[in-house]
Amino acid sequence: MSKLWGGRFQKQTDKLVEDFHSSIGFDQRLYLEDIQGSIAHAKMLGVQNIISIDEANTLINGLKELQEEIQAGQVKFDPAAEDIHMNIETLLTAKVGEVGKKLHTGRSRNDQVALDIKLYLQKETKNLQKLLLNLQKNILKIASENLTTIMPSYTHLQKAQPITLAHHIMAYFAMFQRDLSRFADCVKRANTCPLGSGALATTTFPLDRQMVASELGFADVTHNSLDGVSDRDHIVEFQATAAIVMMHFSRLCEEIILWSSDEFGFITLDDAYSTGSSIMPQKKNPDVAELIRGKTGRVYGNLLGILTTLKSLPLAYNKDMQEDKESFFDTIDTLAGCLLTITPMLATMRINKDKMLAGAQGGFTNATDVADYLAKKGLPFREAHHVVGKIVFYCLEHKIAIDKMTLEQFQKFSPIFGEDIYSSIDLQTCVNKRILPGGPAPVAVEKSIASGEKWLSDYRHRNI
Ligand code: ARG
Numbered sequence: 001m002s003k004l005w006g007g008r009f010q011k012q013t014d015k016l017v018e019d020f021h022s023s024i025g026f027d028q029r030l031y032l033e034d035i036q037g038s039i040a041h042a043k044m045l046g047v048q049n050i051i052s053i054d055e056a057n058t059l060i061n062g063l064k065e066l067q068e069e070i071q072a073g074q075v076k077f078d079p080a081a082e083d084i085h086m087n088i089e090t091l092l093t094a095k096v097g098e099v100g101k102k103l104h105t106g107r108s109r110n111d112q113v114a115l116d117i118k119l120y121l122q123k124e125t126k127n128l129q130k131l132l133l134n135l136q137k138n139i140l141k142i143a144s145e146n147l148t149t150i151m152p153s154y155t156h157l158q159k160a161q162p163i164t165l166a167h168h169i170m171a172y173f174a175m176f177q178r179d180l181s182r183f184a185d186c187v188k189r190a191n192t193c194p195l196g197s198g199a200l201a202t203t204t205f206p207l208d209r210q211m212v213a214s215e216l217g218f219a220d221v222t223h224n225s226l227d228g229v230s231d232r233d234h235i236v237e238f239q240a241t242a243a244i245v246m247m248h249f250s251r252l253c254e255e256i257i258l259w260s261s262d263e264f265g266f267i268t269l270d271d272a273y274s275t276g277s278s279i280m281p282q283k284k285n286p287d288v289a290e291l292i293r294g295k296t297g298r299v300y301g302n303l304l305g306i307l308t309t310l311k312s313l314p315l316a317y318n319k320d321m322q323e324d325k326e327s328f329f330d331t332i333d334t335l336a337g338c339l340l341t342i343t344p345m346l347a348t349m350r351i352n353k354d355k356m357l358a359g360a361q362g363g364f365t366n367a368t369d370v371a372d373y374l375a376k377k378g379l380p381f382r383e384a385h386h387v388v389g390k391i392v393f394y395c396l397e398h399k400i401a402i403d404k405m406t407l408e409q410f411q412k413f414s415p416i417f418g419e420d421i422y423s424s425i426d427l428q429t430c431v432n433k434r435i436l437p438g439g440p441a442p443v444a445v446e447k448s449i450a451s452g453e454k455w456l457s458d459y460r461h462r463n464i
Contacts, residue, residue, distance in 0.1 A: 159363030197228030
């Protein structure tokens with residue numbers, strides 16, 4: 001076919017080059033945004049008398065028909081028409097005749113593609129925000145149901161202090177809260193309309209940029225035409241936010257994998273979210289969690305890819321920028337896939353409270369509380385720490401837990417110990433007394449849950 005830009009060429013494009021630089025194979029995902037943008041542009045051209053109102057209406061109706069045909073699967077895109085923008089323009093002209101050739105007045109594919117990407121990013125981010133909000137809702141549910149489910153916490157993957165499952169899972173709530181605000185931020189900064197930037201220097205046609213921006217729901221227009229066509233910061237921010245979400249997922253999934261092992265036994269994954277082995281009949285593997293952990297790598301790769309593509313690009317548009325899309329779409333799909341599986345995997349897992357408690361009872365998780373007991377009775381903490389270190393060594397030698405020592409045994413290490421040591425270092429006490437904001441005591445976690453619920457509903461209100 002002859003190219004829309006073919007005027008100054010004497011030869012056909014080499015077939016290999018045509019395939020190599022054609023993006024229709026992947027950028028057809030932008031068809032809705034492309035049509036939406038073209039409708040707003042055509043309407044404005046009519047209002048501004050750049051084309052007649054009749055011509056504008058013909059273009060708009062043609063574009064709407066085309067949209068329906070694409071949605072009904074009746075349209076076959078042509079790789080020779082290069083990308084989604086020229087495919088749609090060509091199909092429109094075939095449908096409405098010569099007037100179709102007026103659509104591109106005062107516009108370039110450079111501002112067109114920049115617009116499409118921004119619109120698409122806003123739509124897809126909204127969907128991901130909804131999925132993330134749903135995960136958050138489920139995390140709050142698990143937390144409210146496990147306010148008193150005692151489990152060990154870890155540093156260096158060595159047992160540390162007793163906490164509750166509610167407290168532990170609320171750590172992830174905090175992470176996803178930050179991720180949600182990062183997505184909202186990214187959308188906010190992407191909320192400017194580049195249309196009217198033209199190829200890079202705007203145009204002499206009297207476009208109404210503000211009108212197009214508000215037709216398309218943007219808060220403002222972009223304020224520099226070179227930046228308008230060459231800015232892809234929003235994709236970088238999106239990829240970075242997605243990479244951080246995946247990093248959080250990979251930590252959560254790693255814990256799920258550990259917790260579902262026979263060694264921990266803290267949780268049992270639902271059969272629907274586990275898989276078996278083709279040789280070992282007894283196996284039930286946490287493949288979903290492992291796959292999500294694994295997919296983190298590809299999303300990191302996508303972030304590095306776009307950063308590297310944009311590095312050192314001179315202003316304004318360069319064809320390199322066509323490489324922004326596949327990895328962007330891949331991250332969207334990957335993140336949505338992970339969110340759609342991680343949420344029900346968590347919601348359906350069985351929590352083995354007895355195993356969690358047993359885990360907290362071992363490993364001297366109340367040793368800090370023994371030291372605190374002595375410190376509260378006047379012994380400098382550093383000395384108390386030393387005394388308890390000796391107690392732990394003694395207990396290891398005698399294979400007993402600290403709270404199984406007799407009072408006489410305690411008093412051999414320090415005369416400060418009294419009968420109240422037992423109630424002071426009971427695991428319930430250790431948890432219940434940590435009432436500081438952000439702590440594991442049920443009263444403190446209840447407050448975190450309540451403020452989390454409010455935060456979610458405010459967020460939904462403002463962003464969805
Ligand atoms: N398919 C192109 C892209 O995705 C559209 C912009 C093309 N502009 C150009 N001057 N060749 O970047």
